[in-house]
Structures are given as C-alpha cells and as structure tokens.
Amino acid sequence: MSDTRGVIASARSIVVKIGSSAITSLAGGLDRERLDQLVDAIEGRMRAGSNVTVVSSGAVGAGLAPLGLTSRPRDLATKQAAASVGQLALAHAWGTSFARYDRTVGQVLLTADDIARRTQHRNAQRTLDRLRSLGAVPVVNENDTVATVELRFGDNDRLAALVSHLTSADALVLLSDVDGLYDGDPRKGGANLIPEVTSPEDLDGVVAGSGGALGTGGMATKLSAARLAADSGVPVLLAAASDAARALSAADVGTAFAARPERMSARHFWVRHAADTVGTLHLDAGAVRAVVDRRRSLLAAGVTGMSGGFHAGDVVALVGPDERTVARGVVAYEPSELDFMIGFSTRQLPQDLQRPVVHADDLVRI
Structure with missing residues (x-):
C-alpha cells in the first residue's frame, strides 16, 4: 500500500462525498437500498474510530419523481422547486438509514456565500465541529433552493473539497459512478486507470469529461476538487460508490491523490480557494x-x-x-x-x- 492510501485508510477525520448517481435514479428518485449500503460502509468506518462528515448530492434528483419530472430541469426555478422537495426526502432518507445504528443526522445547507464570507465561513465551521462533538453525523449539501448562478459552488465535488478543509479533515473520499481517474474515456475502450497522482506531471494528457443526466459534475469537476483538496494538504481517494466498503476501509481501490507536504493554514486556504x-x-x-x-x-x-x-x-x-x-x-x-x-x-x-x-x-x- 502506498503512503497516501495508508494515510487515507487510517485517517481519523474524513469527508465522504456521495454523487447523485450513487443514490438516485431518474425513474424512481432516491434508491434507499443503495443509500443503506453506503451508510453501512460509513458506519463501519465510524466504528473503526473515525469521525465522518457526509457531503451528499441528490436533492434535485430526489425531487424529480415526486414532481413528475422525467429529466433534470435546466431552468433555475424548476431546479429550485425540485431541490425544495428533494432536500426533505434526502435528509429523511439519511436520517432513517443512520437511525438503524442509533445515530443522529444533522443537515447543513450551504451556499457559496457562506464559504466566501469570513464570518459565515467561521459559523459553518463551528456548526460542523459542534455537530461532530455531539456525536451527530453532519450531512452537507448545497442549498439549491436559494442558490443563484452567482452564488453556486458549481458542483458538490468542489463543496466537498472546501468542507474537507473547513472541518480540518485528514482525508477526502469522492464516491460516484466512476471507479477512478483514467487517461481517457473508459467508455470508449483503451483507457488506463491512473492508480495514484503524486504530482501535476501524472496528469499530462488526461482528458476529463462532463457529468451525466442526474449530476452537475463529471470527471472534470472531480479532478478539479481532488487537486484543490490535495493542494491544501488533504489526501483524496476517488472511487466508485459500489466500492464504498473497500474505499472506506483499506482504501485499495480507485485513484489516490497525494497531498502537499505542508497543510495550508485555514486563513490562506480561505483567501486562495473560498473567498x-x-x-x-x-x-x-x-x-x-x-x-x-x-x-x-x-x-x-x-x-x-x-x-x-x-x-x-x-x-x-x-x-x-x-x-x-x-x-x-x-x-x-x-x-x-x-x-x-x-x-x-x-x-x-x-x-x-x-x-x-x-x-x-x-x-x-x-
């Protein structure tokens, strides 16, 4: 096992980001069985001694079926309407699933403005820290019901990278429908998995694409988020949600991104990436x-x-x-x-x- 994977496997504080495609579908909304499997994996990590903050996509996807929508909306008003329905369902689903282990969930909805402004930034940090100290599992999502184009993070991958620094996490795990970073499009054949990224040179020639039907992200956003977190001193593991149990235990799947040797101070990180x-x-x-x-x-x-x-x-x-x-x-x-x-x-x-x-x-x- 590489040093980076070892650090991720033994991290005492981690942020786990769940992509929309991992827990929702266009036809049926939230997939409770897959969400339960993810919670099982997260619970296993918590019982091993780590505290976990979840960054969950899926609010818009969870609101589509109840509203009779058959595709992700493009206009802002419909997206916000879907999010307002989906956020309730998403929070309830996380709470119900973690309740199987007698764990309490706290929902934290953020906009980019909450991170960009120093006062709100500190308030969000205190809220997340206090939730964890009280034994609750923070479930963070972008507040899609009020966020405008100007106030959006752009995707929850970036939000997860920001939260990983906000919570002083020791590692970030990005789980979605992709099993790692490839040097090309794996759907077209001939692409090779990149098991570890230790420097920018490892990314020479890598072509990253956009997201799918349910999500706003894609490999490009995951790569950007992984580099952002690694640059701030947080190692990253990019893996498939179907491999969550291994990703959250041995960390021997997907692509690992090595962190810079010295962790960036909270203030410098805010100046460079958040504000x-x-x-x-x-x-x-x-x-x-x-x-x-x-x-x-x-x-x-x-x-x-x-x-x-x-x-x-x-x-x-x-x-x-x-x-x-x-x-x-x-x-x-x-x-x-x-x-x-x-x-x-x-x-x-x-x-x-x-x-x-x-x-x-x-x-x-x-």
Missing part, C-alpha cells in the same frame, strides 16, 4: 517581485491603480503590469484611503496609513 475577489489592485514590476519572489507585504508605493467595489477586509486580486493575476489578499484599506496613498512610500504617509496595503500573512501567491 470571492471583489476588486483588483494593479502592481508595478517591483511590487510583483516583492510579493511573489520575496514574499513581502504589499506597500502603497508599489500600487499603480485599483478597480472594483471592494471594502477594507475584502479579498482582492493582485495584478502585475502584464495584467496577469499573481496573488490574492485581504486589503486593509477602503478605496477612498487607497486613492490618497497610491504611489507614496510608507514614510511619506500619515501614521495611521503606514500599515501594508496587504499584509504578507493575508496574501497568497497564485
């Missing part, structure tokens, strides 16, 4: 070198301009003279203050404006 950028600071070449090469704070002297409706405390993009984004960071000033400061050295500014525009501790290089 939305709401403005841009334009830097001269000297400031780019200071920020990127020497890992220094951004000072007013190196700022040449700004754009966007940001406020102090927001995350902004730092852009070089070639208009390429080189970093993201938390800006310390209001635009009205920066307008006065731009281009001046620190010693030329009043005492209350001598702090860095973006402190090195609040800055992440891209």
